[in-house]
Amino acid sequence: xxxxxxxxxxxxxxxxxxxxxxxxxxxxxxxxxxxxxxxxxxxxxxxxxxxxxxxxxxxxxxxxxxxxxxxxxxxxxxxxxxxxxxxxxxxxxxxxxxxxxxxxxxxxxxxxxxxxxxxxxxxxxxxxxxxxxxxxxxxxxxxxxxxxxxxxxxxxxxxxxxxxxxxxxxxxxxxxxxxxxxxxxxxxxxxxxxxxxxxxxxxxxxxxxxxxxxxxxxxxxxxxxxxxxxxxxxxxxxxxxxxxxxxxxxxxxxxxxxxxxxxxxxxxxxxxxxxxxxxxxxxxxxxxxx
Amino acid sequence: xxxxxxxxxxxxxxxxxxxxxxxxxxxxxxxxxxxxxxxxxxxxxxxxxxxxxxxxxxxxxxxxxxxxxxxxxxxxxxxxxxxxxxxxxxxxxxxxxxxxxxxxxxxxxxxxxxxxxxxxxxxxxxxxxxxxxxxxxxxxxxxxxxxxxxxxxxxxxxxxxxxxxxxxxxxxxxxxxxxxxxxxxxxxxxxxxxxxxxxxxxxxxxxxxxxxxxxxxxxxxxxxxxxxxxxxxxxxxxxxxxxxxxxxxxxxxxxxxx
Ligand code: SF4
Ligand code: SF4
Ligand code: SF4
Numbered sequence: 001x002x003x004x005x006x007x008x009x010x011x012x013x014x015x016x017x018x019x020x021x022x023x024x025x026x027x028x029x030x031x032x033x034x035x036x037x038x039x040x041x042x043x044x045x046x047x048x049x050x051x052x053x054x055x056x057x058x059x060x061x062x063x064x065x066x067x068x069x070x071x072x073x074x075x076x077x078x079x080x081x082x083x084x085x086x087x088x089x090x091x092x093x094x095x096x097x098x099x100x101x102x103x104x105x106x107x108x109x110x111x112x113x114x115x116x117x118x119x120x121x122x123x124x125x126x127x128x129x130x131x132x133x134x135x136x137x138x139x140x141x142x143x144x145x146x147x148x149x150x151x152x153x154x155x156x157x158x159x160x161x162x163x164x165x166x167x168x169x170x171x172x173x174x175x176x177x178x179x180x181x182x183x184x185x186x187x188x189x190x191x192x193x194x195x196x197x198x199x200x201x202x203x204x205x206x207x208x209x210x211x212x213x214x215x216x217x218x219x220x221x222x223x224x225x226x227x228x229x230x231x232x233x234x235x236x237x238x239x240x241x242x243x244x245x246x247x248x249x250x251x252x253x254x255x256x257x258x259x260x261x262x263x264x265x266x267x268x269x270x271x272x273x274x275x276x277x278x279x280x281x282x283x284x285x286x287x288x289x290x
Numbered sequence: 291x292x293x294x295x296x297x298x299x300x301x302x303x304x305x306x307x308x309x310x311x312x313x314x315x316x317x318x319x320x321x322x323x324x325x326x327x328x329x330x331x332x333x334x335x336x337x338x339x340x341x342x343x344x345x346x347x348x349x350x351x352x353x354x355x356x357x358x359x360x361x362x363x364x365x366x367x368x369x370x371x372x373x374x375x376x377x378x379x380x381x382x383x384x385x386x387x388x389x390x391x392x393x394x395x396x397x398x399x400x401x402x403x404x405x406x407x408x409x410x411x412x413x414x415x416x417x418x419x420x421x422x423x424x425x426x427x428x429x430x431x432x433x434x435x436x437x438x439x440x441x442x443x444x445x446x447x448x449x450x451x452x453x454x455x456x457x458x459x460x461x462x463x464x465x466x467x468x469x470x471x472x473x474x475x476x477x478x479x480x481x482x483x484x485x486x487x488x489x490x491x492x493x494x495x496x497x498x499x500x501x502x503x504x505x506x507x508x509x510x511x512x513x514x515x516x517x518x519x520x521x522x523x524x525x526x527x528x529x530x531x532x533x534x535x536x537x538x539x540x541x542x543x544x545x546x547x548x
Pocket of ligand 2: 388391393416
């Protein structure tokens with residue numbers, strides 16, 4: 001799959017933003033006034049910034065409101081609905097903390113649940129696609145949720161939680177990679193089933209339908225950079241989890257915490273780039289690509 | 291609504307005969323022509339005369355080579371070249387429809403045709419991700435999703451002469467490799483053809499239940515066996531001079547003796 005920067009930024013930052021909102025909604029850290037204000041600004045910048053960047057890859061962003069209508073069937077629509085509910089609830093809850101010094105716990109709880117549901121629905125957009133066997137796994141939502149919670153704990157300054165959740169995220173990520181590498185072969189979809197010609201012998205793509213490129217090849221048959229995937233995986237895990245855990249284990253200062261956050265975000269971006277770049281869409285089979 | 295209808299009254303679709311398709315791409319061109327001039331946004335081309343041409347098509351023809359296994363009774367089997375037209379299969383369980391967040395993609399209850407309402411499409415591309423067959427393409431100029439309409443604006447069009455009320459690709463195919471009809475009717479031309487010739491589904495394991503059926507190619511003719519002569523004119527093409535004369539004749543004989 002083509003790793004569109006807007007979608008990579010969107011999934012990483014909105015994940016972290018909603019992760020932070022989850023912790024704030026549950027009262028970790030239990031802050032009020034200007035401190036609460038600062039936490040909420042960071043959370044909304046990440047979450048809303050991510051959502052806005054996701055509209056950059058739309059052909060007609062001016063019609064985006066229509067995307068709220070199909071929540072009965074479409075995960076993308078459900079994501080939009082959950083995000084709005086989460087953001088509105090958390091805004092009310094945040095206003096209570098910042099302006100009235102009050103913690104309206106029930107609002108926080110609802111906001112936290114919808115924040116996590118937003119991350120879950122995002123992950124289901126990818127997980128539901130049988131056409132991309134690498135994503136079509138329960139490990140995909142596990143990965144998105146563990147990243148969001150780890151990033152959220154890190155930004156919320158919950159050191160112990162952050163260390164544990166970063167480790168969980170790393171383990172889930174490695175499992176997803178390990179399983180993903182055999183997913184296309186395991187899916188049973190081959191050029192033989194795609195063409196129905198397998199009964200006659202071995203099938204090979206002989207000539208593509210067009211001499212130039214097209215939308216399908218640009219969008220689905222992205223193979224650049226896959227040869228470095230092993231190195232990138234190591235870099236991603238080290239930056240995303242190993243380094244931040246090591247930094248958090250050291251005595252806490254704000255500089256060290258900031259370094260941990262920067263490292264985690266860089267690692268998460270690299271891992272998310274791989275998530276797209278390594279994903280094989282079955283339509284590539286028709287072109288003799290994978 | 292992007293939930294799928296539980297059943298459709300008709301199941302309109304195509305039979306594509308891989309045995310007769312000659313790979314001429316006429317259906318590709320007639321499809322592009324009709325759908326650029328009619329229903330919805332035109333199918334754009336970008337950099338059409340430049341170094342990196344690209345365009346939107348609703349129907350494309352691949353070519354595949356099938357190499358039979360080497361067996362004892364066929365030590366050197368001949369490979370077969372199969373031309374393979376591919377357009378939307380108007381799936382019964384169309385994953386492209388259920389993923390759509392706006393309701394722009396839908397499957398019609400009356401005839402099962404899968405369409406995009408372009409004025410609702412936000413161009414998110416998710417439906418193209420969900421289609422295993424590469425049957426949907428985002429138009430690079432209009433930024434909306436394009437796909438085969440089964441020529442919905444021809445098949446019911448009373449302004450066209452009767453013989454033209456079928457999809458442009460079917461009407462145009464010089465080899466008669468594409469057939470249009472209703473698969474819900476067991477007595478229709480397409481249902482019978484599919485039953486007779488073993489019409490197959492593409493990627494059945496994806497669970498999309500395609501309506502369009504593909505007819506497998508028949509085994510390749512074995513030209514070198516049997517009577518021998520390929521052509522009735524072959525006897526007239528016998529070489530006139532079988533024996534070499536002059537210097538070459540001498541050389542031939544000498545070399546043979548060695
Ligand atoms: S072929 Fe693709 S676009 Fe057409 S109905 Fe099936 S899944 Fe949808
Ligand atoms: S590209 Fe258009 S038709 Fe396809 S899923 Fe998005 S909104 Fe629906
Ligand atoms: S039915 Fe019409 S739109 Fe579909 S491939 Fe044929 S010509 Fe194109």
